[in-house]
Amino acid sequence: MASAEKTPYEKPLLEISGLKTVFPTDDGIVNAVNDVSFSIARGQTVGVVGESGCGKSITGLSMLQLVPSPGRIEAGEILFHRNGTDAPIDIAQVSPKSELMRQIRGNEIAIIFQEPMTSLNPVYTVGNQIAEAIVLHEQVDKKTAHERAIEMIARVGIPAPAQRVDEYPHQLSGGMRQRIMIAMALCCSPSLLIADEPTTALDVTIQAQVLGLMQELQAEMGMAIMLITHDLGVIADFADEVVVMYSGRVVEKGTVDDIFYNPLHPYTQGLLKSIPVLGRTAEKTLPSIPGTVPHPLTLPVGCSFGPRCPERMPECDQMPELAETDGKTENGRHTVRCWLHTDLEGKG
């Protein structure tokens, strides 16, 4: 296997541009994901952060053609450079049920969810489920698959793997179930793992274990991770690059240091100020963002954050583009969707 870090790939692993995923409902069309663009480099962790309903999960599901019906990808590209040489595959154009998509899912891009209990089948042992995932993608017999399952259970740090392999999901704790999900997702060495709130249902000490495990496995296997979470602490701990979403759109993206130490979008700034930080006891009133996230069917005119924004101006009645910032940051990749940082031609 090639060394994961030094390979001089020119293209990122995945480039999403202009992605739009919609849900037709009785009351109108919900633009769950609206003009979303970002890319994921090989071996890197991109954190996607935002409040409930902002489109994080649907972005992740779109990348695997797993958008639940009646939802559908309406526009945009999801270019998957599965290796450095071939022409990329545009996942947005691949049929959900096709052989190619089946191959990509699990073999190359894997996904884990917040509540492992709903993704594990309660009537099969965890060993059977891991073995099944192995057999699906590799030509091995049942016995070998079972042995590999035990190895994987040991690898994700569950004690007594030979005994656990024959247990059912309900016999395991939440943290162990999430480890089993990670084992299943990683048994085929994917190049990208999409982790949708993988630790939200777990206690902090167990969260630290699971995040630590993901970090170790990433260092070992060199996979990229797209980490979806609403927890800015988890992002600070884990991500290299950060994508901030608000009501279906990317409002800001940059390196983790850009986002935390030089946030430009008023929403990112507000979010960072409004969280209580352990050890900063002094101030007793939190600077909170007024109002709530708009309903997806009654979005405000122009910038979606406008009604809550302390810096709102007349220009804000038009939707600003996601644009490069004017070199105020260490690297040129810090982009923001806000008129404060964009001129009317849409340039930063």
Added chain:
Amino acid sequence: MTKLLEVNDLRKHFPIQKGIFQRTVGYVKAVDGINFDVQRGETLGLVGESGCGKTTAGRCLLRLIPPTSGSFIFGEEEVDLAKLTPHEMRPFRRRIQMIFQDPHASLNPRMTVGDIVGEPMRVNRTEQGSALQDRVVELLESVGLQSQDTRRYPHAFSGGQRQRIGIARALALQPELIVADEPVSALDVSVQAQILNLLAELREKFQLSYIFIAHDLSVVEHISDRVAVMYLGKIAEISDAETLYQSPKHPYTEALISAVPLPDPKAQRKREHIRLEGDVPDPSNPPTGCYFHPRCRYATDICKQETPELRQVAQGVQVACHHSDTLELQGV
């Protein structure tokens, strides 16, 4: 400051029943002998991982479930609430109210907001007719809602607004103590700050005391004057919030603080991370000695044999650890 509540040796053991005759084969020691007090105007935070007994302790205090043993000395009268009959308890129910985690599940979807907030006053006959209507509007306004909202139903409100409705209802009978069980855990980050600020503001305005239950240490630190850390039905440490996070005295508190990822990438990279092994043990079959010993990196022989008592180690600091005097633990 005057003492509002003193909890002594509260226990709640749930029987585990098996077989067709529902024989009791053991007990889940959900709360296993806890002591704390709450001063008037104070917020006591109760923090710990899921299943450590926070909710059970809160439900016992409100007598929503009967405690197995213990006493709750309440108010200037120093009445032991644990010993009261349901009838004798009635006047005290008004004085202690609860706010729940899930604002969705705790509001009746078929009642208007006005009826929900007015219900405690109707049931207790504290207000009637137009006085009641006025009081409902006053309550809604004090939590940041409007008079028009009385006619709307809960489904028409966001999670944060529903939590405000729950708070207005809890305030209706002018309680002295509010037990808030994970009141912001289900809310979005930006809305969480609004509700935390509201709770702090109401505490000043109505001279309330809170028992604030949550698993999120940062939130608990922010709102609390003092914090009690629970582990497996027992209190590991009680201290004022700042001391607790700057210089914890119990190894479990230290590990819990270390596990919280700080929203500060540079600080986070520099921190030493203490990673606890394994899961919280089963409360129906707790370890011997100190319940934390199988996961504690400072455990010695005595920890396996003897259960440490909660004892005062400094002004306002109580710890249940055999070695707290010699350990040098790290804070945030």
